[in-house]
Amino acid sequence: MQSQRKTHVSTTVNGEPREFLCEPHQVLSDVLRNTLNLTGTKEGCNTGDCGACSVLLDGTLVCSCLVLAAEVEGKGVVTVEGIGEEGKLHPIQQKLLEHAGLQCGICTPGIVIASRALLEKNPDPSETEVRYWLAGNLCRCTGYDKIIRAVLDAGAVMRGQ
Amino acid sequence: MNMNVKTEFKYVGTRPIRPDGPDKVTGRARYGADLNVQGMIYGHIVRSPHAHAKIKSIDFSAACKLPGVLATMSADDLPEPGDRKIPGGEVEMALKTFSPVVMARKKVLYHGQAVAAVAATSPELAAEAARLVKVEYEVLPHIMDMHAAARADAPLLHDDVYTQGVDPAPTTPSNIPTQIEISTGDISKGFAEADLVVERTYFVPMCHQGYIEPHACVVQTDENGKVDIWCSTQGAFMVRTLTAAVTGIDIGRFKVTASEIGGGFGGKTTVYLEPVAVVLSLKSGRPVKMVMSRDDVFRATGPAAAAETRVKIGVTRDGRITAIETDILMDCGAYTSHPIMAGVLFNSACYRCENVRSFGREVLTNKPRVYAYRAPGIPQPVVAVECVVNEIAERLNMDPIDFRLLNAVDEGDVMAIGIPFQAIGLKQVLQEAKAHPHYTAELKAGQGRGVAVAFWINAGMQSSATINVSEDGSVNILTGNPDIGGSRASMALMAAEVLGIPVETIRPSVVDTDSVGFCDVTGGSRTTLATGGAVIKAAETLVKELRKRAAAIWSLDIEEVDWTGGMAVAKSGTGLENMNREDAATRGDKTLTLADLAARAGATGGPLCAVASHNAHNAAPSFALNICDAQVDRETGKVDILRYTCVQDAGKAIHPAYVEGQMQGGAVQGIGWALNEEYIFNEQGRLDNPGFLDYRIPVASDLPMIDTVIVEVPNPLHPYGVRGVGEVPIAPPMPAVVTAVNRAAGTRLCHLPLSPPKLLAAIEAAEAGTA
Ligand code: FES
Numbered sequence: 054m055q056s057q058r059k060t061h062v063s064t065t066v067n068g069e070p071r072e073f074l075c076e077p078h079q080v081l082s083d084v085l086r087n088t089l090n091l092t093g094t095k096e097g098c099n100t101g102d103c104g105a106c107s108v109l110l111d112g113t114l115v116c117s118c119l120v121l122a123a124e125v126e127g128k129g130v131v132t133v134e135g136i137g138e139e140g141k142l143h144p145i146q147q148k149l150l151e152h153a154g155l156q157c158g159i160c161t162p163g164i165v166i167a168s169r170a171l172l173e174k175n176p177d178p179s180e181t182e183v184r185y186w187l188a189g190n191l192c193r194c195t196g197y198d199k200i201i202r203a204v205l206d207a208g209a210v211m212r213g214q
Numbered sequence: 215m216n217m218n219v220k221t222e223f224k225y226v227g228t229r230p231i232r233p234d235g236p237d238k239v240t241g242r243a244r245y246g247a248d249l250n251v252q253g254m255i256y257g258h259i260v261r262s263p264h265a266h267a268k269i270k271s272i273d274f275s276a277a278c279k280l281p282g283v284l285a286t287m288s289a290d291d292l293p294e295p296g297d298r299k300i301p302g303g304e305v306e307m308a309l310k311t312f313s314p315v316v317m318a319r320k321k322v323l324y325h326g327q328a329v330a331a332v333a334a335t336s337p338e339l340a341a342e343a344a345r346l347v348k349v350e351y352e353v354l355p356h357i358m359d360m361h362a363a364a365r366a367d368a369p370l371l372h373d374d375v376y377t378q379g380v381d382p383a384p385t386t387p388s389n390i391p392t393q394i395e396i397s398t399g400d401i402s403k404g405f406a407e408a409d410l411v412v413e414r415t416y417f418v419p420m421c422h423q424g425y426i427e428p429h430a431c432v433v434q435t436d437e438n439g440k441v442d443i444w445c446s447t448q449g450a451f452m453v454r455t456l457t458a459a460v461t462g463i464d465i466g467r468f469k470v471t472a473s474e475i476g477g478g479f480g481g482k483t484t485v486y487l488e489p490v491a492v493v494l495s496l497k498s499g500r501p502v503k504m505v506m507s508r509d510d511v512f513r514a515t516g517p518a519a520a521a522e523t524r525v526k527i528g529v530t531r532d533g534r535i536t537a538i539e540t541d542i543l544m545d546c547g548a549y550t551s552h553p554i555m556a557g558v559l560f561n562s563a564c565y566r567c568e569n570v571r572s573f574g575r576e577v578l579t580n581k582p583r584v585y586a587y588r589a590p591g592i593p594q595p596v597v598a599v600e601c602v603v604n605e606i607a608e609r610l611n612m613d614p615i616d617f618r619l620l621n622a623v624d625e626g627d628v629m630a631i632g633i634p635f636q637a638i639g640l641k642q643v644l645q646e647a648k649a650h651p652h653y654t655a656e657l658k659a660g661q662g663r664g665v666a667v668a669f670w671i672n673a674g675m676q677s678s679a680t681i682n683v684s685e686d687g688s689v690n691i692l693t694g695n696p697d698i699g700g701s702r703a704s705m706a707l708m709a710a711e712v713l714g715i716p717v718e719t720i721r722p723s724v725v726d727t728d729s730v731g732f733c734d735v736t737g738g739s740r741t742t743l744a745t746g747g748a749v750i751k752a753a754e755t756l757v758k759e760l761r762k763r764a765a766a767i768w769s770l771d772i773e774e775v776d777w778t779g780g781m782a783v784a785k786s787g788t789g790l791e792n793m794n795r796e797d798a799a800t801r802g803d804k805t806l807t808l809a810d811l812a813a814r815a816g817a818t819g820g821p822l823c824a825v826a827s828h829n830a831h832n833a834a835p836s837f838a839l840n841i842c843d844a845q846v847d848r849e850t851g852k853v854d855i856l857r858y859t860c861v862q863d864a865g866k867a868i869h870p871a872y873v874e875g876q877m878q879g880g881a882v883q884g885i886g887w888a889l890n891e892e893y894i895f896n897e898q899g900r901l902d903n904p905g906f907l908d909y910r911i912p913v914a915s916d917l918p919m920i921d922t923v924i925v926e927v928p929n930p931l932h933p934y935g936v937r938g939v940g941e942v943p944i945a946p947p948m949p950a951v952v953t954a955v956n957r958a959a960g961t962r963l964c965h966l967p968l969s970p971p972k973l974l975a976a977i978e979a980a981e982a983g984t985a
């Protein structure tokens with residue numbers, strides 16, 4: 054069952070160099086949460102269907118439950134813990150709070166990451182574009198309304214409007 | 215017992231950022247699976263591969279040979295439930311209806327039921343060991359269809375279930391645990407008086423609450439035998455009660471800490487993993503972590519009941535309802551749980567009608583035991599009642615809201631169960647909806663509009679709260695209700711209102727069962743009303759104490775000291791009610807702020823704290839209305855929800871943004887239930903869609919914005935007029951959506967969900983003129 058040798062991985066997480074040992078079958082969300090103690094990344098399904106585990110891998114939005122941990126060798130991972138600065142929230146985080154865009158909050162880290170990836174690519178998305186971009190991030194509590202408003206509003210703030 | 219209901223507020227009704235919010239947007243907040251402790255091992259459940267079977271033997275020997283396997287367990291490690299009853303929040307529960315859901319005893323009654331568990335040093339090893347546990351079954355015929363299960367000659371799930379509610383009591387067991395009927399007036403006379411009678415039968419499938427966070431817990435035991443449970447739950451005290459009952463361990467040995475909770479909607483009002491982890495931890499002497507997979511969550515937790523409802527409504531030509539008859543058959547899965555009660559009692563509670571007969575039966579089938587899902591038991595029959603009401607209004611050529619206004623209950627009307635309504639907001643909700651621009655917006659060809667209203671009773675129950683003042687005058691509020699949707703913010707707002715201090719200076723926390731008095735679960739729409747009631751009470755006690763301390767400092771009588779604007783003020787004969795801090799200071803009145811009094815607490819009698827214990831008997835019903843516009847693609851059967859509006863009476867919205875959130879979230883859950891969500895079982899009685907790919911909940915691109923209108927008709931029994939808001943939002947969406955879709959498509963589908971293939975077939979049938 055368990056392999057004899059673990060894989061050694063050197064990577065960058067939220068701008069900091071990190072090294073870890075993992076089993077060949079271990080997925081990134083597991084290592085982030087249980088080896089590196091970055092439990093901000095959530096797991097709602099482990100099958101790529103809910104988006105709670107969203108992270109950025111070299112700037113690309115991925116489900117970390119579908120990425121093998123060994124694959125991040127030499128790459129850069131950004132998790133929710135890496136969004137915003139100490140004492141200053143990122144506009145997406147701030148707007149989610151102001152719009153009450155979270156109830157239970159379990160989907161929120163994934164929404165923060167996915168929205169950041171969106172606004173980086175498309176600083177002025179339409180409501181429909183936000184809805185389609187976030188279609189892979191399930192939220193069972195809010196009905197999405199306040200999340201969508203928060204993301205649109207954060208886009209405006211980031212554009213300096 | 216009307217009391218003075220406050221209507222002018224300084225803090226209540228504002229929208230501050232929730233105190234737990236920053237930790238949730240930065241990933242700091244810790245949920246069930248986010249705790250890892252030293253020495254921890256991992257539990258894994260062995261689940262039944264059969265929908266119905268006898269457990270002949272369980273052999274752990276191969277599993278135990280694996281190095282790193284440290285404990286095993288089965289129902290043999292738990293006490294026999296016998297006929298023990300456990301006091302619950304609203305109703306007492308028979309232990310034998312939930313202990314076997316934690317761990318099956320002698321028999322399995324649904325695919326995926328827990329039969330054994332193992333604990334090992336890694337999750338992979340525990341899973342491997344679970345595969346090596348040999349369970350010998352004698353497979354029995356399973357019954358998935360509730361009509362078949364209800365028949366007298368059906369194979370029995372339990373040999374000790376006798377239908378309750380039948381007189382005389384039956385002498386032979388059946389698969390129908392409960393039958394209930396209520397009636398008022400004379401139903402045949404009511405139908406005889408009617409000019410139009412419409413009768414239809416609607417089916418609503420079993421669905422899941424669909425919270426994104428799977429169940430998870432960590433159990434640790436200490437050297438004194440104390441058992442520490444960390445888990446994702448709607449009620450830490452409930453976990454304590456139920457885990458003690460299932461394991462047979464004294465309640466006094468448990469401390470339960472509720473993690474942040476990633477959604478519940480009623481589905482986390484019970485225990486699944488916790489008693490198992492307790493036994494594994496005690497047997498291994500190690501902390502045990504257990505986390506469900508999404509597959510486990512779908513197969514073995516929740517779901518909400520399926521139901522078939524026949525409804526027959528009679529009306530006069532001028533639109534007065536003369537008779538309402540409902541007959542509900544509700545599929546409750548393998549163990550009795552009574553969602554039928556609310557379904558029978560309240561399905562037509564929105565309407566004034568002299569002749570009502572409501573009848574319902576619960577049926578047991580080889581499916582997971584159902585649990586609460588927002589207003590449990592109500593959405594299923596309400597679909598039938600509201601769709602028929604819409605059909606009647608159409609046939610009478612009346613506006614559906616006018617028709618409802620004509621028949622709506624109001625203060626003084628008596629419900630079919632004999633309880634009179636106090637002040638209620640149904641008429642205001644209907645009027646607001648009628649005045650909303652959405653209601654009169656034009657529809658294009660191929661589009662349809664539906665409206666529906668619903669009632670929910672709301673719960674009260676028991677809560678406690680503690681308020682502690684720090685030396686600097688900042689305030690901590692402790693309660694025991696897990697915060698699912700912003701309740702800490704509401705607690706802080708209510709305390710700020712009483713104490714007259716800025717809401718930001720108040721720190722509300724949800725604490726463990728050792729640190730605050732008992733609280734019933736976060737459920738029944740009760741937290742803002744009941745736990746909020748406890749917070750208000752504790753804050754009032756604290757204010758009295760603060761006045762007493764100030765009076766002592768000034769050598770005055772307490773009656774000569776008032777508390778206003780967050781400080782004690784010595785009455786000086788001026789009009790106190792008009793006073794604020796600046797006035798008092800400029801006039802030179804004596805004042806002491808909360809910080810002043812906190813600094814001098816030691817000298818005036820010791821730390822400033824207050825405790826309240828509260829049994830809320832002041833719950834009041836809520837009404838909600840939805841307007842839905844839908845469009846149907848006649849080529850594919852796909853439905854687009856074009857516009858959606860929710861109107862709801864909240865009594866008083868303490869934090870309006872989170873009231874809107876409940877309305878929007880409930881509406882979208884209902885939209886999902888109407889259009890997509892259903893449990894699909896195969897021939898073997900296995901769930902065929904136990905994942906979010908095949909059990910499709912609404913995603914962002916499926917939906918428009920969800921507009922909200924909060925109506926505030928204060929609950930006359932609550933100091934701030936609160937009613938409770940969390941549950942009723944799920945009742946109106948299904949009939950609003952079904953009506954809109956049927957109108958858009960020119961169909962009359964009564965079998966939910968209105969999934970594309972079903973809708974397409976109905977459209978084709980309608981076009982061929984066969985429908
Ligand atoms: S946990 Fe990765 S998509 Fe759900």
Ligand code: FES
Nearest residue numbers: 156157158192194
């Ligand atoms: S806030 Fe609960 S799942 Fe999104």
